[in-house]
Amino acid sequence: LSTSRSMLSHDFLAPVSSYLIYPDMLQKFIPFQVPKFDRAKILERSWELAYEKAFSPSESNLFSQPFVTIQQSGKVPHVMLNGTHVESGYRTVVSDIDMSGHDKQNLFDLVSIMGNEIPVSTAVGLSARFPFITPPALVYDKNNREWGNVVDGGYYENLGATTLVEIYKDLREYAKDKGLNVRFHLVFIRNTKRTNGLDPISGVIEFQSAFRTLANIWGNNGDDVIRSVEGYIEDNNDRLVIVKLMRDSHVNIPLGWYLSNGSVGEIDKLLNNVKPMLDEEILTFTK
Numbered sequence: 001l002s003t004s005r006s007m008l009s010h011d012f013l014a015p016v017s018s019y020l021i022y023p024d025m026l027q028k029f030i031p032f033q034v035p036k037f038d039r040a041k042i043l044e045r046s047w048e049l050a051y052e053k054a055f056s057p058s059e060s061n062l063f064s065q066p067f068v069t070i071q072q073s074g075k076v077p078h079v080m081l082n083g084t085h086v087e088s089g090y091r092t093v094v095s096d097i098d099m100s101g102h103d104k105q106n107l108f109d110l111v112s113i114m115g116n117e118i119p120v121s122t123a124v125g126l127s128a129r130f131p132f133i134t135p136p137a138l139v140y141d142k143n144n145r146e147w148g149n150v151v152d153g154g155y156y157e158n159l160g161a162t163t164l165v166e167i168y169k170d171l172r173e174y175a176k177d178k179g180l181n182v183r184f185h186l187v188f189i190r191n192t193k194r195t196n197g198l199d200p201i202s203g204v205i206e207f208q209s210a211f212r213t214l215a216n217i218w219g220n221n222g223d224d225v226i227r228s229v230e231g232y233i234e235d236n237n238d239r240l241v242i243v244k245l246m247r248d249s250h251v252n253i254p255l256g257w258y259l260s261n262g263s264v265g266e267i268d269k270l271l272n273n274v275k276p277m278l279d280e281e282i283l284t285f286t287k
Contacts, residue, residue, distance in 0.1 A: 035138075048121050062076075080095040089156065093109060094118075110150070128152055168233075184238040184239070226240070
């Protein structure tokens with residue numbers, strides 16, 4: 001944990017800011033995209049360098065390794081990284097699990113589309129391309145043709161519950177078909193604001209209404225997905241666990257581009273509030 005915090009304590013904003021001024025500023029005046037000007041590339045490289053400094057030099061750099069290869073090595077858990085396809089509004093997923101069969105569920109399997117390996121740092125970056133901070137990622141298909149742009153997965157659904165639920169349903173049906181006696185636990189961890197009411201907004205109404213509506217939808221659509229599948233989970237004798245780091249609406253955890261001492265302190269304080277619940281869940285899992 002201390003090593004991870006050491007990695008996250010690096011300043012990732014400065015490299016992105018410097019790249020934004022030059023050479024990424026040139027991109028604003030060029031009608032076609034130049035991959036080397038992408039300021040998100042320097043962010044990905046910053047993650048790789050931070051990992052090298054935090055962990056043993058003799059250890060291979062996780063962030064610079066091929067994503068699918070490291071996933072299939074068995075050294076790390078299977079991860080599904082969500083993005084949003086700008087041109088259609090559909091989800092995109094980067095995973096070593098074949099997701100191409102979910103194409104009728106507003107989902108694109110980026111690994112199948114690209115047909116080549118990308119570093120872990122790039123895979124993570126694809127799921128966090130938030131406009132104005134980092135630009136959309138132009139993706140090329142396996143025939144080296146422009147396929148489309150990818151931005152942050154939160155535009156579609158901020159919790160990632162949609163993809164997890166789809167995978168869960170596939171695994172549950174597979175377990176039934178094979179007669180496997182297995183119980184699934186779906187765990188969601190949320191940084192949740194405790195609202196004190198639904199008072200009407202006032203002041204700069206046109207701007208506030210657009211921004212707050214979008215922000216609230218980001219937060220609520222994951223809840224809608226969970227509610228829609230809750231009965232299905234219980235009917236299968238599986239378990240749904242939601243851990244909320246509750247805080248008042250006026251309290252903001254000072255998360256930035258690095259994990260500051262203030263951020264660590266606030267997160268630890270909130271985690272201590274839910275630790276008894278976490279301990280109970282862990283004990284249940286081990287049984």
